[in-house]
Amino acid sequence: MPFIYRWLTSVQTQLLGPRCVLCRAPASLARELCGDCEQELPWLTHACVHCALPLTGTVGITRCHRCARQPRFDRALAAFAYDQPIRWLITRLKFDGRLAHARLLGDLLAERVVHAGLDAPEMLVPVPLHPSGYRRRGFNQSERLARRIARVQRRPVASGLVERVRDTVAQSTLSADRRAANVRRAFVCHGSLAGRHVAIVDDVVTTGQTALAVARCLRTAGAARVDLYCVGRA
Template identity: 55%
Template sequence: MTLFLYDWAKNIQNAWLAPRCPVCAAAIDAAAPLCAGCHADLPVLETQCRHCAIALSESAATRVCADCARRPRFDHALAGFHYRQPIAWMIGGLKYHRHLAHARLLGDLLAERIALQAPEPPDLLAAVPLHPAAFRRRGFNQAERIAIRLADRLGWRVERDVFARVRDTPHQSALDAAQRAANVRDAFAARRDLAGRHVAIVDDVMTTARTASALARTARTAGAARVDVYCVARA
């Protein structure tokens, strides 16, 4: 009877405490970020500009968009996914509802996409910074949380305080393209000499890429020889 009760208790414990898919709540292996079904349904961004990660037609003759053909925004860019569900839900839960476990999940999923390309590891990985006032309001930097997990999974080097956001700018989502460019102009400063360094910037979402482009200019002004950008989603 004692053994029966023990087995019964273990079965109940496993049923309640087993790892669950954060999207559909199905039981999953502890090493898997999502269940197989939800993983297969992710809005993977397959065909994208190699310099800004904007989505391109599958039939595009080149993997460079018209804008980057004239002037590349970054040396290399990669977005893991389209900004669609359930990725948008994961990002929103992290940013606006403090679902911090989503940072690990998003970092894992982005690491999977990056690993498929086997890119040259950067000298340092740096997240898009928040202004101190914005950090106090939110309590954490979602891009930094993702970057830390990403670096851990890929064996890369993440560094904090490489850049500072020196202006507390309004949210980019409420602005049009021209306003976004003006909003982040001179918004960042480098806190160290980046001469000859290969820098990779991490963000959660790129829409117009104005924020990441402004940060890339700051990195190049500080001497960076190459600037890449990795983001979870491209809108």
């Protein structure tokens, strides 16, 4: 299916020129998104600086109630609220192999990271898939996103640094109170990160338990600062 999609997309581009992935209007080849659709995306402009949870009310409030007590990450940034059409773009990427969506979403996330003025990490750590999950999908969407950010930040993508050692049940199928247990001891970190600054990259964060499990793994390996970048935040 991914091969057929890429082939059809290539033929269409050659015959008709690049088209917006959302409305099929003419678009630039680099972005594959028209200006109108880009403006209408659910950009996340007011969120907790430590977990990217969307915030309501006073703009001066920068932390959610939980992170005001104990920050979950040193810094966190999400480009979008996890609403349509971001939900559709990510779903089609993960389950239909539309890798062009990873390029688009990764570039948009990279621009938000740069615009936020965050200190660049020493390395980017994509949330890993279990080997069986990788075989089923054929790629890791978080790694694809991280590669796009790496092009802008000029930092390495540490794809093999963290390994998923348990093939856990999909978090989306579980209630919020069961998600932490599902990913407990699911990740191991290979090597020392003493004093290092790293950033976790994921496609979607809902309760944040998966990213937190990866963060604990990185801190156990000695990381001094752990940030989080994600495309969508629920």
